[in-house]
Amino acid sequence: MLSRLVLTSGSALKNSGSFGACVVQASRSIHSSPQSKAPLPPLPEKGGKIRHGIFPEELFSLLYPKTGVTGPYMLGTGLLLYMLSKEIYVINHETFAALSISSVIIYGIKKFGPGVAAYADKLNEEKVAKAQEVKDVAVARLAQAIEDEKKEQWRVEGRHMLFDTKRNNVTMLLETNYRERLHMVTSEVKRRLDYQVELQNLHRRMEQEHMVNWVEQNVVKSITPQQEKESIAKCISDLKVLAKATQARAAV
Amino acid sequence: MALNFFDQFLSPTHLGIPLVLIAMIFPWVLYPSPSNRWLNNRLVTLQGQFFNRFTQQLLLPLNQGGHKWALILLSLMVFLLSINMLGMLPYTFTPTTQLSLNMGFAVPFWLATVIIGMRNQPTAALGHLLPEGTPVPLIPVLIIIETISLFIRPIALGVRLTANLTAGHLLIQLIAT
Numbered sequence: 001m002l003s004r005l006v007l008t009s010g011s012a013l014k015n016s017g018s019f020g021a022c023v024v025q026a027s028r029s030i031h032s033s034p035q036s037k038a039p040l041p042p043l044p045e046k047g048g049k050i051r052h053g054i055f056p057e058e059l060f061s062l063l064y065p066k067t068g069v070t071g072p073y074m075l076g077t078g079l080l081l082y083m084l085s086k087e088i089y090v091i092n093h094e095t096f097a098a099l100s101i102s103s104v105i106i107y108g109i110k111k112f113g114p115g116v117a118a119y120a121d122k123l124n125e126e127k128v129a130k131a132q133e134v135k136d137v138a139v140a141r142l143a144q145a146i147e148d149e150k151k152e153q154w155r156v157e158g159r160h161m162l163f164d165t166k167r168n169n170v171t172m173l174l175e176t177n178y179r180e181r182l183h184m185v186t187s188e189v190k191r192r193l194d195y196q197v198e199l200q201n202l203h204r205r206m207e208q209e210h211m212v213n214w215v216e217q218n219v220v221k222s223i224t225p226q227q228e229k230e231s232i233a234k235c236i237s238d239l240k241v242l243a244k245a246t247q248a249r250a251a252v
Numbered sequence: 253m254a255l256n257f258f259d260q261f262l263s264p265t266h267l268g269i270p271l272v273l274i275a276m277i278f279p280w281v282l283y284p285s286p287s288n289r290w291l292n293n294r295l296v297t298l299q300g301q302f303f304n305r306f307t308q309q310l311l312l313p314l315n316q317g318g319h320k321w322a323l324i325l326l327s328l329m330v331f332l333l334s335i336n337m338l339g340m341l342p343y344t345f346t347p348t349t350q351l352s353l354n355m356g357f358a359v360p361f362w363l364a365t366v367i368i369g370m371r372n373q374p375t376a377a378l379g380h381l382l383p384e385g386t387p388v389p390l391i392p393v394l395i396i397i398e399t400i401s402l403f404i405r406p407i408a409l410g411v412r413l414t415a416n417l418t419a420g421h422l423l424i425q426l427i428a429t
Contacts, residue, residue: 097428098341119298124292124297
């Protein structure tokens with residue numbers, strides 16, 4: 001117990017300037033635990049078996065082959081009676097005090113023993129639980145990392161699909177762009193050609209009209225007055241004939 | 253009858269062997285030394301937890317430099333605690349009822365604190381002789397009183413422990429009859 005304190009406060013003591021050297025020697029001599037580094041055997045689960053709270057079970061098994069089951073009890077009774085009868089153990093007022101105190105102690109141990117044992121076990125359990133928790137958290141984090149890694153690997157497998165889609169996308173964009181420009185080019189060319197066509201049409205129409213006008217003028221110029229009179233007389237006679245024909249049709 | 257009552261405080265010897273040494277060394281048996289295990293048995297676990305809490309409470313008001321006293325103070329207190337508690341059982345002898353033992357603790361401890369205080373911080377150590385906020389006319393008287401109290405301290409401490417234990421045991425005996 002004291003050596004535990006020395007282990008923890010030894011370094012503090014050693015650092016204190018003036019008693020540095022002699023304290024190192026003193027703490028070396030206080031260390032009572034073995035200084036070897038051999039691994040310790042594990043602690044047994046339960047303490048040694050005892051009977052009636054004080055006597056180890058080994059005493060009973062020691063005496064069993066020679067004296068049977070009642071052997072140790074006879075030994076105890078015999079010793080007690082011997083000490084009483086020979087007055088090696090004198091009964092005085094302290095005997096009564098001893099009986100009272102021992103009965104109180106036994107009552108106390110029976111009542112609070114399990115509670116205290118559970119408390120001590122709880123202290124150890126908490127220590128173990130803390131370490132276990134650290135371990136569990138680390139294991140969980142590593143498992144999560146493994147899963148994430150697997151997911152990344154799966155993602156990498158599907159990467160080519162992504163690239164294909166992107167490639168397709170880009171190709172389509174290029175295609176669309178090309179077609180647009182092609183369309184623009186054709187429409188521009190057509191416009192130019194239409195203009196030329198319109199121009200030619202205009203030329204021909206103007207020539208036609210000019211020609212017709214010239215012909216008309218020439219014809220009008222060439223009509224003599226005599227021809228005019230003859231044509232008018234012809235028209236009148238034709239009209240008369242027609243009128244007669246119509247009357248005749250109307251009368252029928 | 254008065255003689256009988258004080259018989260219990262005679263230092264026990266048997267066949268000329270002073271048994272007071274056994275009484276003083278016995279508590280050492282009750283505290284098993286810890287191994288390098290991480291998890292110990294119940295006794296060592298409980299004792300370890302008790303000592304840790306005790307030391308923590310003990311060192312609360314001290315700064316870093318005061319932590320050097322942890323070992324000596326804790327071991328002193330645990331020693332006295334166990335010796336006095338064991339003295340409650342019948343047929344035991346309590347060494348702390350002897351003035352010699354208590355003075356043997358009181359004088360070195362007191363002297364050590366005074367000398368270390370004087371060496372490391374003489375101004376503060378001497379400053380302790382005058383409490384804060386005293387009216388000026390009282391200063392000379394108070395310094396004398398504080399010096400006297402300083403020098404009486406080991407006797408006070410030692411005798412206090414002896415008297416308390418002796419009175420306690422005597423009271424138990426008186427009530428028992």
